[in-house]
Amino acid sequence: MKKALWRNVVAVSVAVVVVGTAGAATAAAIVEGFSTPKMQSFDYVENHAVTGNNLAFTTRFAHVTVSMSPDSEVHVRVDGSYRGDIPTVDISDDGSKVAVECSYRQRGSCDIDVELRIPAGLILDIDGAAGDVVLSDVDAQTSVSTSAGSVVARGSSGTLDITTRFGDVDIADAAVSAVEVDTTFGQVVLDSRVPPDSVLVQNMQGDSMIELPAAEYYDVEATSEKGDVDIDVVDDPTSPRSVSITSEEGQISVQRR
Template sequence: MRKVLWRTAVAVSVAVVAVGTAGAATTATLAVGFTTPKMHSFDYSADTTIAGNNLSVTTRFAKVSVSMSPDSELHVRADGSYRGDTPTVDISEDGSTIAVECSYRKRGSCDIGLELRIPAGLIVDIDAAAGDVELSDVDAQASVSTSAGSVTARGSAGTLDITTGFGDVDITDAAVSTVEVDTTFGRVALDSRVPPDSVRVQNMQGDSMIELPAADFYDVEATSEKGDVDIDVVDDPNSPRSVSITSEDGQISVQRR
């Protein structure tokens, strides 16, 4: 009889512990569920006129895409989803600055895309801390900087000045007069359909692949401390078209298009 009572007591104790553990897990799950913000959709659009020739864009997490406006106005659209704090898009009264803010604090998240259609002939400065930037057929003096994002430019004209910390740079079908790229960790690719006046690439740890029209000569300086260098264009020190590429740990290729 005593053995039966003892076994019963043990069984009850184990059941209490199991129920308590399950209850604690359920409570923790409910707590996380209550503290995690719900997902919301975001949609914003605006059309404005830019006073002057300068446009400055800043964002921390939004993906930025830029193309040409069909008219003389600046067209802005932002959409996506978020948790927590509602994203904001602030455009200055003269249209020269755009600031997009979205937050990851307090279990929040932000997946926002910013689409800009800009008038021709602008001086554009884009600071995207952790977002990718894409330029499509943009004719402008464009400057792009990111800390942890990639930069893609297709069919660009004017000039390009790109700085990245961690991210690839891919420039295709370019018709720019000058290109400057400065990156720490990332691959750099440039395909130019017209002979540029100046190309300068500084890439600490990543390969650099340059393709230029074969009909012209170039004054090429290409050095890599720990990577191979392959030059297949006509290298003429007297050429007014300069190509300078440096790397600490990456291969360099300058080829005929």
């Protein structure tokens, strides 16, 4: 009887420990559930006049789409979802600076899209970090700088200056006078429907594929230390239209459109 009683005492003690541990885990899960912020929706709209010809946009995580304004104002729309601190949208009094930020501190998260519609002819400077940038029929002197985001441009005119480390660059149906791309690991694609005055691409490890109108001659300088180089346009050193592409490991292709 004493052995049976001892076994019962041990079994009950183990059960108490198991139940207590499970209860503690459940309590911890409940506490964490209450302490973790819930996802919430975010929607912001603002139209603002611009003084001068410059517009600077900055962000770290937002995905950005830029198109043309139907009037002389800058139209800003930000929407998406967030957890924790509410995203911030700051527009300077003269409309020349727009900043959109969201926080990841204290279990926060943020997934937001920014739509900018801008007047034609601006000097546009976009400074991002991890978000993608899409330009749709943008007529501006455009400069885009990102760390890990890709840059897509469709039907752009004016000029393009793009710098990114890990993102791809895809420029299609372009009518820009000058294009400059500097990337480390991304793929660069340029399709120009009008002959550009200047093309400068520096791509360390990614491939570069360029298509230009065949009616013009170009002064082409294309070199890759380890990749193949294929030039199919008319290469004329006396041409005022310059095309310079350099790479360490990527392949280079300059073709007739």
